Amino acid sequence: MTQKRLAILGATGSIGCSTLDLVRQHPDRFKVIALSANTQGNKLFEQCLEFRPEVVVMGDDKEAKTLQDRLNQKNINVEVLTGASELLTLVQLPHVDIVVSAIMGAAGLRSTLAAARAGKTILLANKESLVMTGNLLLQEAKKHGAILLPVDSEHNAIFQCMPPNYTCGVRPVGVRRILLTASGGPFFKLSSHDLDKVTPEEAINHPNWRMGKKISVDCATLMNKGLELIEACLLFSMTPDEIEIVIHPQSVIHSLVDYVDGSVLAQCGTPDMRIPIANMLAWPDRIGSGAKPLDLISLHQLEFYAPCHNKFPCLQLATDALRFGNAATAVLNASNEVAVAEFLAGRIKFTDIAWINQKVLGELHHLAADPLEAIFEADNQARALALRIIKMN
């Protein structure tokens, strides 16, 4: 068996650590060539000790210097590079087979695009890359022979339920609809009035999944499902009308594909991100993930509900952004990143996130998405406007 050689971007995050756990379980199958982190030097140091990459990239200069010194003291031969541009070097290393794109937010876009242009197999967790660029990432992947494999649990579930030999970006034959499930987040049952008072600590306390803070807040506002709706439309070449969002609080059915003959295929499992990551790391083979087996008897019951758009307006904003076209999805993503960061910092209320996003999208949805730099310009403008709105209120 040939070992697959990995570059893991965002190695210190929730997805990065789950990926490394799979490497730990399957050292014969996977070898870590490169890792990246932003500020968590200590965690990256521990990962270097255990996985011995050739090269790592740190966002923070000071942390990078400390990390290099500590590795030198231990006589561990790892090259430490600094800064966002070095992520591009890392994904283009000729002996890297798989790039795990698991940086949080828009910061993951340039490296994911570079991996596509380098013709790599990309395990895509960073949904923002697709949300921001629309079809561009898929087109670049196709042009350069890169393979995009979805790690997001719902998209991975859909991918697993697609016809054999399915390629992302292609309209699947015989598929009528996709049912995209959502846990509903921690506030699914809360009244609109009570939503006004929720704290960041409550918002990041997801009932089923342990994730980074930003995506956890997105799950609570349902913006994550909105971003996933955009991601699904692009990855599976479907329209928003062909994708139904279903709230399923147990997070056991990770999504379903409805075929024209009435057959509905679902992928199920315990809520553990190691399952979709293992599926894509070993693809087209199957390997153990370490996740607990699904125990349906002890679950007793699976529930399904329609989403409440009045309580969670972010979901509709994502559909609106898709319909606007242009750079609207990038604008929405940028505004949301700012609003979530401000909420986590305690400067705005949970319910402010949605109206700030709505205002920014309303004002900037017309911005152009072509060429690529226009997307970054739209991202910048949306961030600046979101901050201005927050300051004025």
Ligand SMILES: NC(=O)c1ccc[n+]([C@@H]2O[C@H](COP(=O)([O-])OP(=O)(O)OC[C@H]3O[C@@H](n4cnc5c(N)ncnc54)[C@H](OP(=O)(O)O)[C@@H]3O)[C@@H](O)[C@H]2O)c1
């Ligand atoms: N967690 C999940 O279960 C899950 C599921 C589906 C999809 N995703 C997607 O996967 C991505 C990562 O999510 P996560 O939950 O793993 O996030 P996370 O735990 O917050 O980790 C984010 C990672 O990105 C790095 N990072 C953050 N900002 C950066 C920047 N400006 N430049 C370079 N690196 C940066 C972090 O480094 P430091 O640790 O040094 O800050 C960390 O390694 C997101 O796009 C998310 O939507 C996550």
